[in-house]
Amino acid sequence: MTNVPPASPADPPVINLADAPGERAAWDRPLWQVLAWSVVELVLVTNPWQISSALRVAALRAFGAKIGHQVVFRPRTRVRFPWKLSIGHRSWIGEGVWLHNQARITIGSDVVISQESFLTTGSHRHRRDMALITRPITIGDGAWVTSRAMVLGGTTLGRSVLVRPMSVVQGSFDANSVVSGNPATTVGRRFNHAPSGRYARDT
Template identity: 25%
Template sequence: MRRERRPYYIRRLQGAWVRFQTKHFLVPAFDEAGPGLAVSSPRNVEVFGGNIRIGTCVHLNAAVGNMIRLCTWTTDGREGRITLGDYVLVSPGTHIVASESITIGSNTMIASGCYISDSDWHDTYDRTRELDKHAPIVIGENAWLGVRVIVGKGVTIGENSIIGAGSVVTKDIPANCIAAGNPARVLRQLDPERPIRKRSELFAEPERIEQDMDRLMRYLLRENTLWGWLRSVFFPTRED
Protein backbone atom coordinates (compact mmCIF):
# COMPACT_ATOMS: atom_id res chain seq x y z
CA MET A 1 0.00 0.00 0.00
CA ARG A 2 1.20 3.49 -0.84
CA ARG A 3 -1.20 5.17 1.53
CA GLU A 4 -3.46 4.48 4.50
CA ARG A 5 -6.92 3.52 3.17
CA ARG A 6 -8.63 2.53 6.41
CA PRO A 7 -11.47 4.73 7.62
CA TYR A 8 -10.85 6.41 10.96
CA TYR A 9 -13.33 4.21 12.87
CA ILE A 10 -11.83 1.01 11.42
CA ARG A 11 -8.40 2.09 12.56
CA ARG A 12 -9.83 2.82 16.02
CA LEU A 13 -11.46 -0.62 16.20
CA GLN A 14 -8.28 -2.36 15.11
CA GLY A 15 -6.29 -0.36 17.66
CA ALA A 16 -8.69 -1.43 20.40
CA TRP A 17 -8.31 -5.07 19.35
CA VAL A 18 -4.50 -4.81 19.49
CA ARG A 19 -4.71 -3.29 22.99
CA PHE A 20 -7.02 -6.11 24.10
CA GLN A 21 -4.63 -8.75 22.74
CA THR A 22 -1.72 -7.07 24.50
CA LYS A 23 -3.47 -6.88 27.85
CA HIS A 24 -5.19 -10.28 27.71
CA PHE A 25 -2.53 -12.50 26.12
CA LEU A 26 0.85 -10.77 26.34
CA VAL A 27 1.03 -8.92 29.67
CA PRO A 28 0.44 -12.12 31.75
CA ALA A 29 3.56 -13.64 30.14
CA PHE A 30 5.78 -11.12 31.98
CA ASP A 31 6.69 -11.35 35.65
CA GLU A 32 6.22 -7.56 35.73
CA ALA A 33 5.00 -5.13 33.09
CA GLY A 34 4.74 -1.41 33.73
CA PRO A 35 1.92 0.78 32.41
CA GLY A 36 1.92 2.16 28.89
CA LEU A 37 3.11 -1.00 27.10
CA ALA A 38 2.61 -0.49 23.36
CA VAL A 39 2.83 -3.45 20.98
CA SER A 40 2.32 -3.09 17.24
CA SER A 41 1.57 -6.77 16.59
CA PRO A 42 1.04 -8.85 19.75
CA ARG A 43 0.84 -12.14 17.83
CA ASN A 44 4.40 -11.56 16.65
CA VAL A 45 5.89 -11.15 20.14
CA GLU A 46 7.11 -14.32 21.85
CA VAL A 47 7.76 -14.25 25.60
CA PHE A 48 9.20 -17.57 26.80
CA GLY A 49 10.40 -18.44 30.29
CA GLY A 50 10.25 -16.66 33.63
CA ASN A 51 12.06 -13.70 35.18
CA ILE A 52 11.20 -11.32 32.34
CA ARG A 53 10.36 -7.80 33.51
CA ILE A 54 9.69 -4.60 31.58
CA GLY A 55 9.21 -1.02 32.75
CA THR A 56 6.90 1.85 31.91
CA CYS A 57 6.00 2.79 28.31
CA VAL A 58 8.01 0.03 26.66
CA HIS A 59 7.41 -0.21 22.89
CA LEU A 60 7.63 -3.62 21.18
CA ASN A 61 7.32 -2.92 17.46
CA ALA A 62 6.99 -6.44 16.09
CA ALA A 63 5.83 -7.14 12.54
CA VAL A 64 4.59 -10.09 10.52
CA GLY A 65 7.63 -12.17 9.59
CA ASN A 66 9.82 -10.19 12.03
CA MET A 67 9.01 -11.52 15.49
CA ILE A 68 10.40 -10.07 18.68
CA ARG A 69 11.55 -12.83 21.03
CA LEU A 70 12.29 -12.40 24.74
CA CYS A 71 13.42 -15.77 26.09
CA THR A 72 15.01 -17.09 29.27
CA TRP A 73 16.33 -20.59 29.76
CA THR A 74 16.88 -22.78 32.80
CA THR A 75 20.29 -24.49 32.72
CA ASP A 76 21.80 -26.54 35.55
CA GLY A 77 19.23 -25.08 37.95
CA ARG A 78 20.00 -21.48 36.96
CA GLU A 79 17.16 -19.51 35.34
CA GLY A 80 17.98 -16.57 33.13
CA ARG A 81 16.65 -13.03 33.69
CA ILE A 82 15.72 -10.23 31.31
CA THR A 83 15.01 -6.72 32.58
CA LEU A 84 14.00 -3.83 30.33
CA GLY A 85 13.85 -0.36 31.89
CA ASP A 86 11.34 2.41 31.19
CA TYR A 87 10.74 3.85 27.70
CA VAL A 88 12.74 1.13 25.93
CA LEU A 89 12.12 0.69 22.20
CA VAL A 90 12.54 -2.78 20.64
CA SER A 91 12.20 -3.00 16.85
CA PRO A 92 11.08 -5.88 14.59
CA GLY A 93 13.11 -9.06 14.39
CA THR A 94 15.08 -8.51 17.61
CA HIS A 95 15.88 -11.54 19.80
CA ILE A 96 16.93 -11.20 23.44
CA VAL A 97 17.88 -14.55 24.97
CA ALA A 98 19.20 -14.99 28.51
CA SER A 99 20.85 -17.88 30.28
CA GLU A 100 22.06 -15.72 33.17
CA SER A 101 21.13 -12.01 33.10
CA ILE A 102 20.46 -9.30 30.51
CA THR A 103 19.71 -5.79 31.78
CA ILE A 104 18.72 -3.03 29.36
CA GLY A 105 18.58 0.49 30.76
CA SER A 106 15.77 3.00 30.41
CA ASN A 107 15.41 5.00 27.18
CA THR A 108 17.49 2.52 25.20
CA MET A 109 16.62 2.08 21.51
CA ILE A 110 17.16 -1.26 19.78
CA ALA A 111 16.83 -1.23 16.00
CA SER A 112 15.58 -4.07 13.78
CA GLY A 113 17.15 -7.51 13.70
CA CYS A 114 19.41 -7.23 16.75
CA TYR A 115 20.55 -10.30 18.68
CA ILE A 116 21.47 -10.04 22.36
CA SER A 117 22.55 -13.22 24.14
CA ASP A 118 24.50 -13.75 27.34
CA SER A 119 25.61 -17.27 26.44
CA ASP A 120 27.38 -19.28 23.73
CA TRP A 121 24.92 -22.07 24.65
CA HIS A 122 27.47 -24.83 23.98
CA ASP A 123 30.98 -25.43 25.25
CA THR A 124 33.82 -25.35 22.75
CA TYR A 125 34.60 -29.06 23.19
CA ASP A 126 31.48 -30.42 24.89
CA ARG A 127 28.76 -29.57 22.39
CA THR A 128 26.10 -31.12 24.61
CA ARG A 129 26.42 -28.62 27.50
CA GLU A 130 26.74 -24.88 28.10
CA LEU A 131 29.22 -25.24 31.01
CA ASP A 132 30.76 -21.82 31.82
CA LYS A 133 30.08 -20.15 28.46
CA HIS A 134 27.77 -17.50 29.92
CA ALA A 135 28.16 -14.06 31.53
CA PRO A 136 25.75 -11.15 32.24
CA ILE A 137 25.07 -8.37 29.75
CA VAL A 138 24.39 -4.79 30.88
CA ILE A 139 23.29 -2.13 28.40
CA GLY A 140 23.29 1.31 30.00
CA GLU A 141 20.57 3.92 29.91
CA ASN A 142 19.85 5.75 26.67
CA ALA A 143 22.05 3.49 24.55
CA TRP A 144 21.23 3.00 20.86
CA LEU A 145 21.87 -0.23 18.96
CA GLY A 146 21.76 0.04 15.16
CA VAL A 147 20.25 -2.47 12.75
CA ARG A 148 21.46 -6.09 13.14
CA VAL A 149 23.83 -5.44 16.03
CA ILE A 150 24.98 -8.56 17.89
CA VAL A 151 25.84 -8.28 21.59
CA GLY A 152 27.71 -11.21 23.10
CA LYS A 153 28.09 -12.58 26.62
CA GLY A 154 29.75 -10.56 29.37
CA VAL A 155 29.45 -7.22 27.56
CA THR A 156 28.69 -3.87 29.19
CA ILE A 157 27.68 -0.94 26.99
CA GLY A 158 27.84 2.44 28.70
CA GLU A 159 25.04 4.99 28.88
CA ASN A 160 24.29 7.14 25.81
CA SER A 161 26.61 5.11 23.59
CA ILE A 162 25.68 4.28 19.99
CA ILE A 163 26.58 0.99 18.30
CA GLY A 164 26.71 1.19 14.51
CA ALA A 165 24.61 -1.06 12.27
CA GLY A 166 25.90 -4.59 11.74
CA SER A 167 28.42 -4.41 14.57
CA VAL A 168 29.43 -7.39 16.73
CA VAL A 169 30.06 -6.34 20.32
CA THR A 170 32.37 -8.76 22.13
CA LYS A 171 34.07 -6.38 24.59
CA ASP A 172 32.88 -3.58 26.86
CA ILE A 173 32.03 -0.23 25.25
CA PRO A 174 32.41 2.84 27.48
CA ALA A 175 29.75 5.48 27.99
CA ASN A 176 29.17 8.46 25.70
CA CYS A 177 30.80 7.20 22.53
CA ILE A 178 30.09 5.84 19.06
CA ALA A 179 31.40 2.34 18.32
CA ALA A 180 31.16 0.10 15.25
CA GLY A 181 32.77 -2.83 13.49
CA ASN A 182 33.41 -6.54 13.95
CA PRO A 183 34.57 -6.63 16.64
CA ALA A 184 33.13 -3.27 17.65
CA ARG A 185 35.60 -0.58 18.67
CA VAL A 186 35.24 3.06 19.72
CA LEU A 187 35.30 5.47 16.77
CA ARG A 188 34.76 8.75 18.58
CA GLN A 189 33.39 10.35 21.73
CA LEU A 190 30.09 12.18 21.94
CA ASP A 191 30.25 15.94 22.45
CA PRO A 192 29.88 16.49 26.22
CA GLU A 193 28.64 20.05 25.61
CA ARG A 194 25.58 18.95 23.64
CA PRO A 195 22.50 17.81 25.59
CA ILE A 196 20.84 14.52 24.64
CA ARG A 197 17.06 14.30 24.46
CA LYS A 198 15.70 10.99 25.72
CA ARG A 199 12.61 8.99 24.75
CA SER A 200 11.10 9.72 28.15
CA GLU A 201 10.49 13.30 27.01
CA LEU A 202 7.96 11.97 24.49
CA PHE A 203 5.83 10.75 27.37
CA ALA A 204 5.90 13.78 29.64
CA GLU A 205 2.19 14.36 28.92
CA PRO A 206 0.90 11.00 27.63
CA GLU A 207 -2.79 11.93 27.64
CA ARG A 208 -2.21 15.08 25.61
CA ILE A 209 -0.03 13.20 23.11
CA GLU A 210 -2.70 10.53 22.70
CA GLN A 211 -5.35 13.17 22.08
CA ASP A 212 -3.15 14.99 19.56
CA MET A 213 -2.42 11.76 17.68
CA ASP A 214 -6.10 10.87 17.62
CA ARG A 215 -7.01 14.27 16.16
CA LEU A 216 -4.23 13.92 13.58
CA MET A 217 -5.45 10.47 12.50
CA ARG A 218 -9.02 11.71 12.30
CA TYR A 219 -7.88 14.51 10.00
CA LEU A 220 -5.59 12.39 7.81
CA LEU A 221 -8.21 9.67 7.31
CA ARG A 222 -11.19 12.00 6.94
CA GLU A 223 -11.79 11.14 3.24
CA ASN A 224 -11.38 7.37 3.57
CA THR A 225 -14.47 5.20 3.18
CA LEU A 226 -15.29 1.60 4.03
CA TRP A 227 -15.81 0.73 0.37
CA GLY A 228 -12.55 2.38 -0.65
CA TRP A 229 -10.65 0.44 2.00
CA LEU A 230 -12.25 -2.92 1.09
CA ARG A 231 -11.56 -2.31 -2.59
CA SER A 232 -7.89 -1.54 -1.85
CA VAL A 233 -7.59 -4.80 0.13
CA PHE A 234 -9.17 -7.11 -2.45
CA PHE A 235 -8.63 -5.21 -5.72
CA PRO A 236 -5.58 -2.97 -5.21
CA THR A 237 -4.36 -0.63 -7.93
CA ARG A 238 -1.29 1.57 -8.37
CA GLU A 239 -3.28 4.38 -6.78
CA ASP A 240 -3.38 2.46 -3.50
Protein backbone atom coordinates in the same frame (compact mmCIF):
# COMPACT_ATOMS: atom_id res chain seq x y z
CA MET B 1 24.43 -41.78 4.95
CA THR B 2 27.82 -40.74 3.56
CA ASN B 3 30.72 -42.84 4.82
CA VAL B 4 33.24 -40.70 6.65
CA PRO B 5 36.84 -41.89 6.40
CA PRO B 6 38.64 -42.38 9.72
CA ALA B 7 40.64 -39.46 10.99
CA SER B 8 44.37 -39.46 10.66
CA PRO B 9 46.64 -38.39 13.54
CA ALA B 10 47.16 -35.05 11.76
CA ASP B 11 43.44 -34.26 11.66
CA PRO B 12 41.91 -32.00 14.32
CA PRO B 13 39.64 -33.73 16.84
CA VAL B 14 35.85 -33.86 16.48
CA ILE B 15 33.65 -33.49 19.57
CA ASN B 16 30.89 -36.10 19.72
CA LEU B 17 27.79 -33.96 20.22
CA ALA B 18 25.82 -36.93 21.52
CA ASP B 19 27.96 -36.67 24.67
CA ALA B 20 27.66 -32.87 25.01
CA PRO B 21 26.04 -31.64 28.24
CA GLY B 22 22.51 -30.29 27.77
CA GLU B 23 21.38 -26.69 28.19
CA ARG B 24 18.69 -27.26 30.81
CA ALA B 25 20.96 -25.91 33.53
CA ALA B 26 20.20 -22.46 32.10
CA TRP B 27 16.43 -22.82 32.45
CA ASP B 28 16.10 -22.05 36.20
CA ARG B 29 12.46 -23.14 35.92
CA PRO B 30 10.56 -26.45 35.68
CA LEU B 31 9.82 -27.94 32.29
CA TRP B 32 6.12 -27.03 32.37
CA GLN B 33 6.92 -23.34 32.83
CA VAL B 34 9.45 -23.32 29.98
CA LEU B 35 6.91 -25.00 27.70
CA ALA B 36 4.12 -22.66 28.80
CA TRP B 37 6.30 -19.67 27.98
CA SER B 38 7.07 -21.13 24.54
CA VAL B 39 3.34 -21.13 23.75
CA VAL B 40 2.72 -17.63 25.12
CA GLU B 41 5.78 -16.27 23.30
CA LEU B 42 4.57 -17.71 19.99
CA VAL B 43 1.01 -16.41 20.36
CA LEU B 44 1.61 -12.97 21.89
CA VAL B 45 5.26 -11.91 21.46
CA THR B 46 6.72 -13.45 18.29
CA ASN B 47 3.37 -13.08 16.52
CA PRO B 48 3.86 -10.72 13.50
CA TRP B 49 0.44 -9.11 13.89
CA GLN B 50 0.41 -5.57 15.20
CA ILE B 51 -1.23 -6.50 18.46
CA SER B 52 -0.80 -4.32 21.52
CA SER B 53 2.73 -3.69 22.78
CA ALA B 54 1.20 -3.49 26.25
CA LEU B 55 -0.08 -7.05 25.85
CA ARG B 56 3.41 -8.32 25.01
CA VAL B 57 4.84 -6.52 28.03
CA ALA B 58 2.10 -7.94 30.26
CA ALA B 59 2.88 -11.48 29.04
CA LEU B 60 6.59 -11.00 29.74
CA ARG B 61 5.88 -9.65 33.23
CA ALA B 62 3.57 -12.57 33.96
CA PHE B 63 6.53 -14.90 33.38
CA GLY B 64 8.91 -12.93 35.59
CA ALA B 65 10.41 -10.15 33.42
CA LYS B 66 11.07 -6.88 35.24
CA ILE B 67 9.94 -4.14 32.84
CA GLY B 68 9.43 -0.44 33.60
CA HIS B 69 6.70 1.86 32.35
CA GLN B 70 6.18 3.05 28.76
CA VAL B 71 8.34 0.27 27.27
CA VAL B 72 7.52 -0.53 23.62
CA PHE B 73 7.83 -4.13 22.37
CA ARG B 74 7.33 -4.46 18.60
CA PRO B 75 6.10 -7.60 16.74
CA ARG B 76 8.24 -10.62 15.87
CA THR B 77 10.37 -10.26 18.99
CA ARG B 78 11.73 -13.25 20.89
CA VAL B 79 12.75 -13.64 24.52
CA ARG B 80 14.32 -16.96 25.54
CA PHE B 81 13.65 -16.70 29.28
CA PRO B 82 11.58 -13.71 30.49
CA TRP B 83 12.58 -14.39 34.10
CA LYS B 84 16.13 -13.40 33.11
CA LEU B 85 15.18 -10.04 31.56
CA SER B 86 15.20 -6.58 33.14
CA ILE B 87 14.30 -3.39 31.22
CA GLY B 88 14.05 0.15 32.59
CA HIS B 89 11.54 2.83 31.63
CA ARG B 90 10.62 4.11 28.14
CA SER B 91 12.88 1.71 26.23
CA TRP B 92 12.05 0.50 22.70
CA ILE B 93 12.54 -3.08 21.52
CA GLY B 94 12.33 -3.11 17.71
CA GLU B 95 10.69 -5.57 15.37
CA GLY B 96 12.49 -8.89 15.01
CA VAL B 97 14.82 -8.38 17.99
CA TRP B 98 15.93 -11.65 19.61
CA LEU B 99 16.94 -11.57 23.28
CA HIS B 100 18.56 -14.98 23.68
CA ASN B 101 19.05 -14.63 27.41
CA GLN B 102 20.27 -17.90 28.86
CA ALA B 103 21.97 -15.59 31.36
CA ARG B 104 20.50 -12.27 32.49
CA ILE B 105 20.10 -9.38 30.06
CA THR B 106 19.74 -6.01 31.78
CA ILE B 107 18.62 -3.07 29.64
CA GLY B 108 18.45 0.41 31.15
CA SER B 109 15.96 3.22 30.62
CA ASP B 110 15.54 5.12 27.32
CA VAL B 111 17.40 2.38 25.42
CA VAL B 112 16.68 1.52 21.78
CA ILE B 113 17.34 -1.99 20.47
CA SER B 114 16.63 -1.65 16.75
CA GLN B 115 15.21 -4.09 14.21
CA GLU B 116 16.65 -7.60 13.82
CA SER B 117 19.36 -7.12 16.46
CA PHE B 118 20.47 -10.26 18.29
CA LEU B 119 21.60 -10.28 21.92
CA THR B 120 22.92 -13.66 23.07
CA THR B 121 24.40 -14.59 26.42
CA GLY B 122 25.29 -18.18 25.47
CA SER B 123 28.27 -19.90 23.91
CA HIS B 124 29.97 -23.32 24.20
CA ARG B 125 33.23 -24.82 25.42
CA HIS B 126 34.38 -25.39 21.87
CA ARG B 127 37.69 -27.11 22.69
CA ARG B 128 36.34 -29.60 25.24
CA ASP B 129 32.78 -30.91 25.27
CA MET B 130 30.56 -28.16 23.78
CA ALA B 131 29.03 -27.55 27.22
CA LEU B 132 26.99 -24.37 27.52
CA ILE B 133 28.76 -21.23 28.79
CA THR B 134 26.68 -18.18 29.73
CA ARG B 135 27.64 -14.59 30.56
CA PRO B 136 25.27 -11.67 31.17
CA ILE B 137 24.76 -8.56 29.03
CA THR B 138 24.28 -5.10 30.54
CA ILE B 139 23.17 -2.08 28.49
CA GLY B 140 23.25 1.34 30.14
CA ASP B 141 20.65 4.09 30.06
CA GLY B 142 20.26 5.91 26.75
CA ALA B 143 22.18 3.40 24.64
CA TRP B 144 21.17 2.66 21.03
CA VAL B 145 21.92 -0.72 19.46
CA THR B 146 21.10 -0.11 15.81
CA SER B 147 19.70 -2.50 13.20
CA ARG B 148 21.04 -6.06 12.90
CA ALA B 149 23.81 -5.64 15.43
CA MET B 150 24.94 -8.66 17.44
CA VAL B 151 25.78 -8.27 21.14
CA LEU B 152 27.56 -11.23 22.74
CA GLY B 153 27.66 -12.48 26.31
CA GLY B 154 29.92 -10.64 28.72
CA THR B 155 29.26 -7.26 27.09
CA THR B 156 28.67 -4.05 29.03
CA LEU B 157 27.59 -0.94 27.13
CA GLY B 158 27.91 2.28 29.11
CA ARG B 159 25.47 5.16 29.25
CA SER B 160 24.43 6.49 25.80
CA VAL B 161 26.67 4.14 23.80
CA LEU B 162 25.73 3.91 20.12
CA VAL B 163 26.34 0.61 18.29
CA ARG B 164 26.36 0.96 14.50
CA PRO B 165 24.44 -1.46 12.22
CA MET B 166 25.82 -4.98 11.64
CA SER B 167 28.44 -4.65 14.38
CA VAL B 168 29.50 -7.68 16.45
CA VAL B 169 30.02 -6.46 20.00
CA GLN B 170 31.79 -8.11 22.92
CA GLY B 171 33.51 -6.51 25.90
CA SER B 172 33.08 -3.30 27.85
CA PHE B 173 32.56 0.07 26.19
CA ASP B 174 32.68 3.43 27.95
CA ALA B 175 29.79 5.85 28.17
CA ASN B 176 29.13 8.01 25.09
CA SER B 177 31.15 5.75 22.76
CA VAL B 178 30.25 5.04 19.13
CA VAL B 179 31.00 1.36 18.50
CA SER B 180 31.38 -0.24 15.06
CA GLY B 181 32.80 -3.22 13.19
CA ASN B 182 33.47 -6.94 13.58
CA PRO B 183 34.92 -7.23 16.11
CA ALA B 184 33.51 -3.91 17.27
CA THR B 185 35.82 -1.16 18.47
CA THR B 186 35.26 2.40 19.65
CA VAL B 187 35.35 4.72 16.62
CA GLY B 188 34.15 8.00 18.09
CA ARG B 189 31.99 9.84 20.58
CA ARG B 190 28.23 10.11 20.30
CA PHE B 191 27.87 13.55 21.91
CA ASN B 192 30.54 16.27 21.84
CA HIS B 193 31.16 18.88 24.47
CA ALA B 194 29.98 22.38 23.56
CA PRO B 195 31.98 25.46 24.64
CA SER B 196 29.60 25.76 27.60
CA GLY B 197 30.89 22.43 28.87
CA ARG B 198 27.59 20.72 28.19
CA TYR B 199 27.10 18.01 25.61
CA ALA B 200 26.13 19.35 22.21
CA ARG B 201 23.10 17.82 20.51
CA ASP B 202 22.02 17.61 16.87
CA THR B 203 20.35 20.75 15.56
